[in-house]
Amino acid sequence: MSVHLRSPAMPLRLLVVEDEALVAMLIEDQLLELGFEVVGPAATVGQALTLCKKEQIDGALLDVNLGGDERSYPVADELDALGIPYVFVTGYGQAGIPERHAGKAVLRKPFALSELKRFVDRHFPCSGSPSIG
Amino acid sequence: MPTIVFPMDKISKEQRRERRLQAEAALSEGEFNFHLLADSIPQLAWMAQPDGWIFWYNQRWYDYTGTTIEEMEGWGWRKVHHPDHIDRVVARIQRSWETGEPWEDTFPLKSRDGNWRWFLSRALPVQSDKGKVVRWFGTNTDITELRDAEERQKLLLDELNHRVKNTLASVQSLARHSARHADSTDAFLEKFEPRLLFLSRTHGLLARDTWQGANLMDVISETLAPFVADEVDCIQLAGPKIRLGPTAAVTLGMAFHELATNASKYGALSAPEGRVRVVWSLDLGGGERPALEIEWRESEGPRIAPTTYRGFGSRFIEQGVRRELNGVASLKLAETGATCRIRLPLSGKVMIG
Numbered sequence: 105m106s107v108h109l110r111s112p113a114m115p116l117r118l119l120v121v122e123d124e125a126l127v128a129m130l131i132e133d134q135l136l137e138l139g140f141e142v143v144g145p146a147a148t149v150g151q152a153l154t155l156c157k158k159e160q161i162d163g164a165l166l167d168v169n170l171g172g173d174e175r176s177y178p179v180a181d182e183l184d185a186l187g188i189p190y191v192f193v194t195g196y197g198q199a200g201i202p203e204r205h206a207g208k209a210v211l212r213k214p215f216a217l218s219e220l221k222r223f224v225d226r227h228f229p230c231s232g233s234p235s236i237g
Numbered sequence: 238m239p240t241i242v243f244p245m246d247k248i249s250k251e252q253r254r255e256r257r258l259q260a261e262a263a264l265s266e267g268e269f270n271f272h273l274l275a276d277s278i279p280q281l282a283w284m285a286q287p288d289g290w291i292f293w294y295n296q297r298w299y300d301y302t303g304t305t306i307e308e309m310e311g312w313g314w315r316k317v318h319h320p321d322h323i324d325r326v327v328a329r330i331q332r333s334w335e336t337g338e339p340w341e342d343t344f345p346l347k348s349r350d351g352n353w354r355w356f357l358s359r360a361l362p363v364q365s366d367k368g369k370v371v372r373w374f375g376t377n378t379d380i381t382e383l384r385d386a387e388e389r390q391k392l393l394l395d396e397l398n399h400r401v402k403n404t405l406a407s408v409q410s411l412a413r414h415s416a417r418h419a420d421s422t423d424a425f426l427e428k429f430e431p432r433l434l435f436l437s438r439t440h441g442l443l444a445r446d447t448w449q450g451a452n453l454m455d456v457i458s459e460t461l462a463p464f465v466a467d468e469v470d471c472i473q474l475a476g477p478k479i480r481l482g483p484t485a486a487v488t489l490g491m492a493f494h495e496l497a498t499n500a501s502k503y504g505a506l507s508a509p510e511g512r513v514r515v516v517w518s519l520d521l522g523g524g525e526r527p528a529l530e531i532e533w534r535e536s537e538g539p540r541i542a543p544t545t546y547r548g549f550g551s552r553f554i555e556q557g558v559r560r561e562l563n564g565v566a567s568l569k570l571a572e573t574g575a576t577c578r579i580r581l582p583l584s585g586k587v588m589i590g
Contacts, residue, residue, distance in 0.1 A: 124403055125488045125557030130410035147561045169399055171484050172585045195402025196395065214406040 116228055119164035120145040121152045121179055122193070123171045127213070131165065131193070131220075138221050152179040156186065163228035164190035165211070168201065180205050191227050253310065260284075260292040281346075281356070281377040283314075287370045289334035298377075303349025317347045330360070337362050337370045346377065354381040393447075400448065400483075407436060407487070414549040435460060435494040436487070443483050451486040453479035457515055460490045464497045464506050471506065476517030478590055479529060485586035488557045489579075492566070495550030496533050496577055505538030505574045512536045519589065526582045528564075535574025554579075562586060 118140050122128040128145035135142050143159045146152035148170060155161070156179070164183055166176040176192075183190045191209045192201060201210065211223050275282055275295040282295040290311050299305065302317045315323055322344040333340035340360040345353040360375030415429035442451045442459050457474055465472050481489060493515070497506060505511030517531040551568055554577065558566040564581035581587050 123561055124407065124484045125553065125561040126407040126410040126491065127403060128560060129553065129556065130406060130413060133413065145560055148563070151560075151563075171482060174585075195399045195406075213402045214409045 115139050115141045116162040116224075117141040117143050117160055118224070118228070119143040119152065119155055119159070119161045119190075121147075121164065121170070121176050122167040123147040123169075123174075124167075127167070134217050134220050135165075135224075137217065138224070140224070149174060149176060149178050152176070153182055156182050156188075161186075161188055163224070164188060165193050165224075166190055168192050168194040168196060177202060177205065180208070189228055191223065248311075256286070256290065257292055257306075257310065260286065278376075279378075283375045283377075285334075285360070285373040285375065287334075287362075287372065289330065289373070301348055302346065319345045319347070319353060333360065333362075334373075337364075340373075340375070343380070354379055355384050356380065396448065404436070404440070408433060411436070417549070431463070431498060432491075432494065434463070435490065438462075439487055439490045443486060448483050450480050450482050453481055453489070453517065456481060456486050456490045457493055460493045461497050461513075464501050471512055473512070473514045473516075475515075476531075477519060479517065480588045480590055482586035482588075485562060488561050492554040492557060492577075492579070493533070495553055496575065499550060500535055500538070500575060503539075503541055505535035508537070508539050511538035511574070519583075520580075528583060529581045529587055531579040531581070533575070533577040533579075535576070538574040540572050541570065541574070 118135055120128065120131050120135065120142055122131055122145050125147075128147065132142045132145055143155055143161055144152065146155055152166075161183075164179070166179055168176055170176055180190060180192075191211055192205070193211045193213060194201075195213045201208065209223070209227050211220070215223075272295075276297065278295070278297070281298040281301055283291050283298060284293045285291045291314060292310055294306065294309055298309070302309070304313075304317065307313075308316065315327065318326060326342055326344050329342055330340050332338070339362070341358065343355065343357050345355050347353055356377040357380045358375065358377045360373045362370040363372040363374055365371045411432045412429055415432060416425050419425035419428060438459050439451075439456065442455055445451075453476065454474060461472055497513075500506040500511070500513060505513050512535070514534050514536070515531065516534075517529060519527065520530055521527045554566050554568055558564045558579055558581065562581045563584065564579060566577065566579045568575065568577045583589065
């Protein structure tokens with residue numbers, strides 16, 4: 105295990121998992137505008153898990169419903185195992201989240217830039233703190 | 238599971254027979270007509286003595302559960318109940334036996350072939366002139382189909398809610414991207430409105446098939462329709478039947494919408510003699526993952542300076558195809574017009590048929 109010390113100047117790297125291209129572009133642009141780095145966006149569980157392995161990630165925003173029957177819960181499990189904080193982004197609200205992830209914060213689509221900023225600031229470690237990866 | 242002990246569980250065979258005879262004696266008058274009625278109704282039906290001892294079931298009960306009166310009488314009915322529900326059912330019915338209040342509950346009952354079906358069950362007390370409960374009459378109505386339909390409806394509503402929220406986020410995305418290089422509200426609206434209307438038409442197409450998906454040919458023709466109002470011949474479409482999942486229909490449709498918008502401003506759709514040909518074919522061969530190949534090719538349009546245009550459209554085409562559909566898209570602007578090649582692996586979002 106390596107300890108990654110983040111300098112305050114480095115922006116947080118946030119994984120975005122969202123299957124709908126238009127919505128993915130929106131979230132990506134909003135995060136960039138807020139000064140974060142974006143990993144992905146990934147549209148499938150497979151893509152997201154690959155990024156979890158390859159990339160340095162400080163936090164993640166997970167769309168719940170990835171089209172058809174695919175849900176992002178396996179990505180949430182992997183992030184739990186890695187100790188990386190994440191939030192769900194969904195149109196459903198808390199109701200659709202299974203019990204093992206029920207405590208996680210849910211950002212409801214659609215959202216304003218200011219809402220996204222508050223949410224990310226609250227749920228991801230601030231850029232000055234070290235993260236272990 | 239806590240066991241509830243009934244005083245009647247322990248009584249002897251003789252006592253059981255006696256209780257049954259007592260009850261049957263009371264039924265003698267009009268019995269023939271009664272049984273005819275009781276066995277003809279679509280429900281399972283039963284009768285109990287004031288303390289809840291069930292002494293009679295209609296034939297439908299035996300046909301459904303595959304049991305006998307010997308197994309069922311008294312409190313024997315518990316053995317066709319589901320272990321997850323039995324405690325609640327017993328507690329509630331016991332309360333009615335004690336208070337004389339009508340009983341209603343919903344629970345699964347096991348059929349003779351071991352399947353569980355859901356029943357709405359009700360029992361009403363039959364009272365004497367003096368208001369004393371002399372008997373209970375109960376029915377179980379099969380509501381399995383109704384419950385399944387409710388379940389489907391709930392799923393559809395959830396799905397619809399999800400779609401509405403995602404659609405609003407898509408509109409937000411289009412608004413932000415349309416505003417990016419617009420220097421006036423008119424310039425913004427000129428970009429935004431056609432995109433919004435595209436989204437609306439594609440949703441109309443998807444709604445026709447209850448959001449299961451849409452045909453590639455329909456998606457392209459619906460998307461291009463506003464660009465070819467006068468000259469139907471300027472666009473040619475050809476390819477095998479391909480089915481797209483709902484989000485793939487929006488993403489690919491949006492890609493064609495952006496190509497068509499560009500063509501109508503600078504490319505083949507800006508001149509009367511210009512032509513656009515969209516052809517697609519399947520590449521099933523060679524051990525590789527089967528894929529769909531689509532080509533958009535403009536011709537006979539005004540000569541344009543070959544550049545690479547990097548607006549929202551080109552970014553969307555490249556990123557949408559790569560990220561959402563795991564494919565590749567290449568866009569080239571030649572003097573004769575734009576050419577766009579898209580290769581998509583077949584998946585749950587892009588299917589044959």
